[in-house]
Amino acid sequence: MNKDEEERLRQERIELLKLKQGIIDESELIPEKPEETPERTVWQKAEAFFDLNKGFMLLGVLVLAVIVSISVLLFSREADDLMVLVVITDENSPMKNKAAEIEKALEMYCPDFDNNGSVHVNVSVADISVDAIGDFERAQNDQLSLEIDTRYRQLIISDGGFMEYISKAYGKDTGVIMEGELSRISLNSLSFARQAGLEGCTDDIMFFIRCEMNGDPNTAAVQRERALEVVKNIVDNKAVSVEG
Numbered sequence: 001m002n003k004d005e006e007e008r009l010r011q012e013r014i015e016l017l018k019l020k021q022g023i024i025d026e027s028e029l030i031p032e033k034p035e036e037t038p039e040r041t042v043w044q045k046a047e048a049f050f051d052l053n054k055g056f057m058l059l060g061v062l063v064l065a066v067i068v069s070i071s072v073l074l075f076s077r078e079a080d081d082l083m084v085l086v087v088i089t090d091e092n093s094p095m096k097n098k099a100a101e102i103e104k105a106l107e108m109y110c111p112d113f114d115n116n117g118s119v120h121v122n123v124s125v126a127d128i129s130v131d132a133i134g135d136f137e138r139a140q141n142d143q144l145s146l147e148i149d150t151r152y153r154q155l156i157i158s159d160g161g162f163m164e165y166i167s168k169a170y171g172k173d174t175g176v177i178m179e180g181e182l183s184r185i186s187l188n189s190l191s192f193a194r195q196a197g198l199e200g201c202t203d204d205i206m207f208f209i210r211c212e213m214n215g216d217p218n219t220a221a222v223q224r225e226r227a228l229e230v231v232k233n234i235v236d237n238k239a240v241s242v243e244g
Contacts, residue, residue, distance in 0.1 A: 079114045079116055079118075079120065080120055080121070080122040081110050081111070081112065081113040081114055081119055081120055081121060081226065082106065082110050082113070082121045082122070082155065082223065082226050082227065082230055083121075083122045083124070083152055083153045083154075083155075083223055084102075084103075084106060084121060084122065084123045084124070084153055084155045084156070084157065084227075085123075085124050085125075085126065085147050085153035085155070085156045085157070086099060086102060086123055086124070086125045086126070086156075086157045086158065087125075087126050087128065087144060087156060087157070087158035087159075087162050087165075088125065088126070088127040088128065088129050088158070088159070089128055089129055089158065089159055089160075089161025089162055089164075089165060090129055090159050090161060091129040093129065093159060093205075094197075094198050094200075094201050094205070095125075095157070095159075095198065095201075095205065096127070096129075098196065098197050098198065099123050099125050101195075101196050101197040102123055102157065102196045102197075102198075103121050103122075103123040104195075104196075105192055105195035105196035105197075106121040106123070106192075106196075106230065107119050107120070107121050107241055108195065108239045108240075108241055109192070109230050109233040109234045109238065109239055109240060109241070110226075110230050110233075110240070110241055111229065111230075111240050111241065112241065113226055119241045124143075124147060124153065126143045126144035126147060128144055128165065144165075145169070148166075148169075151210065151220045152219050152220065152223060153223065154209060154210045154220060154223040154224040154226075154227045155207065155208075155209055155210075155223070155227035155230065155231065156207070156208040156209075156210065157187070157205070157206070157207055157208070158205070158206065158208060159202070159204045159205050159206075160204035162208065184206050184207070184208060185206055185207045185231065185235065186203045186204070186205065186206050187201055187205050187206065187207065188200070188201050188202065188203060188205065190234055190235065190237070191237050192234045193205075207231050207234075209224070209227050209228060209231065210224065210227075
């Protein structure tokens with residue numbers, strides 16, 4: 001080792017001693033070694049990623065929750081095997097507040113048309129009886145007009161005032177009533193009346209089946225065929241489902 005090298009080492013030892021004693025804070029002869037960064041674990045990396053992106057992740061979770069909720073609602077909703085309209089024109093009608101019972105009774109005679117393992121009849125009620133006044137009366141009349149015009153509900157259950165309403169509102173040639181043996185059938189002679197909570201009802205409470213095919217022809221035609229089958233099952237007292 002030459003003298004220059006020995007001198008350099010001697011000076012470094014002196015500087016090192018000064019650093020250890022705190023005489024100086026740093027030395028030009030002895031460069032500081034960079035601190036080694038310890039390797040982070042997988043959990044630490046994941047935690048750091050979450051801290052950096054937690055705002056976006058929480059937003060994503062909320063959006064996903066909304067999508068899942070909507071999907072569950074849509075897929076869990078029962079499909080309608082049959083859509084029925086109940087029209088009340090008499091303020092003393094026994095059909096008032098009987099929508100649930102009528103629906104349940106109809107489901108006894110309704111096949112599982114959609115083959116989804118469940119039978120569901122959708123019953124909509126339009127109450128245009130004389131005790132309905134003001135905004136409620138207008139709303140019920142608007143609902144009935146909409147149901148008649150859209151023609152999705154091919155099976156109608158109503159009383160004698162229904163035909164009078166149709167004649168005044170639409171004229172005689174409306175195609176509302178189907179020709180044939182299943183048109184205008186009174187309920188009081190059928191077991192269905194008792195099952196629907198309408199036992200002892202008057203002769204004018206009837207099934208009406210529409211024949212007009214305007215509107216959505218596919219929906220109307222399908223609902224008409226289903227209505228015919230269900231009413232025939234009711235007339236024959238042929239229960240086909242345990243849903244009811």
